[in-house]
Amino acid sequence: MSTRAESVSSSLxxxxxxxxxxxxxxxxxxxxGIALTAAGLFVSGGGxxxxxxxxxxxxxxxxxxxxxxxxxxxxxxxxxxxxLLRRQFEHGLAAFKWLLVLFVPLLVSVFMFPGAVWKWMxxxxxxxxxxxxxxxGDDILWVKKxxxxxxxxxLAITVGSFLIWWWLSERLRGASFAQDNDGDLKxxxxxxxxxxxxxxxxxxxxxxxxxxxxxSLDYHWFSTMYGVWYFAGCARxxxxxxxxxxxxxxxxxxxxxxxxxxxxxxxxQLMFAFTVFWAYVTFSQYFLIWNANVPEETFWYNLREIxxxxxxxxxxxxxxxxxxxxxxxxxxxxxLSYKRKLSKTEMPWVAIWIALxxxxxxxYNIWPSKKDIHGDALPLLQLHQVWTLTAVIGIxxxxxxxxxxxxxxxxxxxxxxxxxxxxxxxxxxxxx
Amino acid sequence: xxxxxxxxxxVFDTVPAVFxxxxxxxxxxxxxxxxxxxxxxxxxxxxxxxxxxxxxRFSLAGGLLGFTTGMSMxxxxxxxxxxxxxxxxxxxxxxxxFPVSYELTILFTAFATxxxxxxxxRLPMHYHPVLKADQIVRGLDDKFLVVIExxxxxxxxxxxxxxxxxxxxxxxxxxxx
Numbered sequence: 256m257s258t259r260a261e262s263v264s265s266s267l268x269x270x271x272x273x274x275x276x277x278x279x280x281x282x283x284x285x286x287x288g289i290a291l292t293a294a295g296l297f298v299s300g301g302g303x304x305x306x307x308x309x310x311x312x313x314x315x316x317x318x319x320x321x322x323x324x325x326x327x328x329x330x331x332x333x334x335x336x337x338x339l340l341r342r343q344f345e346h347g348l349a350a351f352k353w354l355l356v357l358f359v360p361l362l363v364s365v366f367m368f369p370g371a372v373w374k375w376m377x378x379x380x381x382x383x384x385x386x387x388x389x390x391x392g393d394d395i396l397w398v399k400k401x402x403x404x405x406x407x408x409x410l411a412i413t414v415g416s417f418l419i420w421w422w423l424s425e426r427l428r429g430a431s432f433a434q435d436n437d438g439d440l441k442x443x444x445x446x447x448x449x450x451x452x453x454x455x456x457x458x459x460x461x462x463x464x465x466x467x468x469x470x471s472l473d474y475h476w477f478s479t480m481y482g483v484w485y486f487a488g489c490a491r492x493x494x495x496x497x498x499x500x501x502x503x504x505x506x507x508x509x510x511x512x513x514x515x516x517x518x519x520x521x522x523x524q525l526m527f528a529f530t531v532f533w534a535y536v537t538f539s540q541y542f543l544i545w546n547a548n549v550p551e552e553t554f555w556y557n558l559r560e561i562x563x564x565x566x567x568x569x570x571x572x573x574x575x576x577x578x579x580x581x582x583x584x585x586x587x588x589x590x591l592s593y594k595r596k597l598s599k600t601e602m603p604w605v606a607i608w609i610a611l612x613x614x615x616x617x618x619y620n621i622w623p624s625k626k627d628i629h630g631d632a633l634p635l636l637q638l639h640q641v642w643t644l645t646a647v648i649g650i651x652x653x654x655x656x657x658x659x660x661x662x663x664x665x666x667x668x669x670x671x672x673x674x675x676x677x678x679x680x681x682x683x684x685x686x687x
Numbered sequence: 688x689x690x691x692x693x694x695x696x697x698v699f700d701t702v703p704a705v706f707x708x709x710x711x712x713x714x715x716x717x718x719x720x721x722x723x724x725x726x727x728x729x730x731x732x733x734x735x736x737x738x739x740x741x742x743x744r745f746s747l748a749g750g751l752l753g754f755t756t757g758m759s760m761x762x763x764x765x766x767x768x769x770x771x772x773x774x775x776x777x778x779x780x781x782x783x784x785f786p787v788s789y790e791l792t793i794l795f796t797a798f799a800t801x802x803x804x805x806x807x808x809r810l811p812m813h814y815h816p817v818l819k820a821d822q823i824v825r826g827l828d829d830k831f832l833v834v835i836e837x838x839x840x841x842x843x844x845x846x847x848x849x850x851x852x853x854x855x856x857x858x859x860x861x862x863x864x
Contacts, residue, residue, distance in 0.1 A: 682729045
């Protein structure tokens with residue numbers, strides 16, 4: 256089996272040319288998306304475009320973080336079937352340094368326009384503009400949380416986290432790629448150690464970042480589930496992208512003779528497991544707040560359901576219902592079927608659906624914090640959501656470019672990984 | 688006429704031998720037959736043409752039953768049979784009924800899966816004709832056995848024996864019912 260793998264990957268230089276062309280195209284798409292989003296500054300203003308940019312950043316950082324976690328989980332469990340998928344995730348990790356660069360506009364906004372995105376950046380922010388009273392500086396709920404919610408911590412944690420993710424990625428990538436050349440087992444052990452300390456580091460930094468980036472948009476709110484909620488979404492989006500890559504490489508012929516139906520079954524099972532995990536976490540957050548019924552917490556969901564001015568349901572209520580059914584019920588039922596998990600025509604649609612609904616989940620968590628003078632959420636369907644799309648496409652183009660650039664530099668699969676033979680002959684379930 | 692035997696049993700020495708014998712028996716169109724191996728042989732189900740287990744259908748039914756039991760039980764006790772306000776909440780809401788329904792979904796799924804497995808494999812089985820044959824001891828140790836039952840529509844003592852011989856089977860014996 257491994258000889259076949261080598262012959263397949265040795266044919267890579269032939270296709271490297273096409274990958275570079277594809278990478279250039281992705282970069283052009285990314286550049287156009289970023290330019291359009293920048294143009295949006297003159298149409299909708301900086302405050303709204305920054306929210307769109309934040310959606311794009313959390314979406315693509317989420318996918319990259321999901322990949323980082325899955326690679327480290329792979330190493331920590333000494334897994335075998337996922338060896339070939341791990342290589343594709345390693346390429347995805349190449350995006351982190353560019354994601355840091357793309358986060359810079361938001362960091363600049365913190366110092367040039369404090370309060371434009373995160374109200375609490377500016378203690379003089381007048382809360383009456385968003386349905387409150389007094390200023391942020393007078394607000395006891397900010398004062399009590401100000402040890403974390405201040406520009407210095409924001410800058411330090413954001414930049415520090417990106418550096419941690421970048422550093423972990425380079426360690427994992429470097430050792431894995433080096434093993435392709437010499438087959439030395441020390442690289443496997445090195446990655447296992449990296450993962451052992453990398454998992455808690457990444458978990459902590461992911462939680463702090465999502466709390467600062469998104470949860471603190473409504474800094475009154477409390478939720479102990481927030482970091483786990485984001486992690487669940489990250490893992491689901493990363494697995495979906497992983498499945499799309501697997502099908503893409505299968506259809507292109509690269510994975511012929513390498514993948515068998517058990518690999519597809521296993522990634523489908525993981526997608527299913529994380530669907531249940533996401534639902535568990537998201538329901539826990541909602542249920543505890545619903546049950547305790549404390550105003551400091553329930554306002555977050557009220558904002559996403561009714562307009563206080565009219566008492567009528569707003570558009571976000573239907574987004575919430577769509578998340579309940581679209582993010583859980585539909586993928587849950589779709590992924591129950593064994594046959595569907597093996598289908599290379601149906602699963603890509605399930606994967607695209609999950610990735611897009613993860614995006615919607617982020618929109619649902621970010622956008623309602625943009626409020627009118629009554630403190631009600633601005634409706635979903637407005638012109639400025641165009642900039643959310645351009646931001647997602649723009650940042651996505653850069654991430655895909657980084658992935659493809661890395662893809663063309665290494666072997667298709669880690670041919671000298673100690674588990675590669677086990678992976679290629681992976682056998683779990685049998686008859687179909 | 689002597690009593691119809693339970694079936695025919697053949698002994699094979701190696702995994703590849705029993706694997707190819709299984710393929711031969713499958714291709715000959717037999718339905719009521721089995722392989723007995725001392726350890727799981729990867730891919731043997733496919734070589735035997737065994738279809739996927741029907742246990743998941745029991746599991747799904749159990750899960751649906753568990754979920755509806757949880758929801759309806761809480762609605763019945765809290766909102767219908769003895770309406771009672773608890774914690775200022777509505778008489779019934781899927782919110783607080785969900786954790787219980789979810790637990791019952793898992794519990795009933797587990798019961799249905801275990802039960803479905805026992806129904807489908809007809810265990811426990813206190814008597815099986817194969818256990819009377821001497822070769823079964825080796826079949827649980829270091830030999831591989833193929834058993835074709837007489838109730839199979841394709842079964843024909845001479846022809847089936849010939850098939851097993853052709854597939855490389857040794858010590859072909861008629862099993863007493």
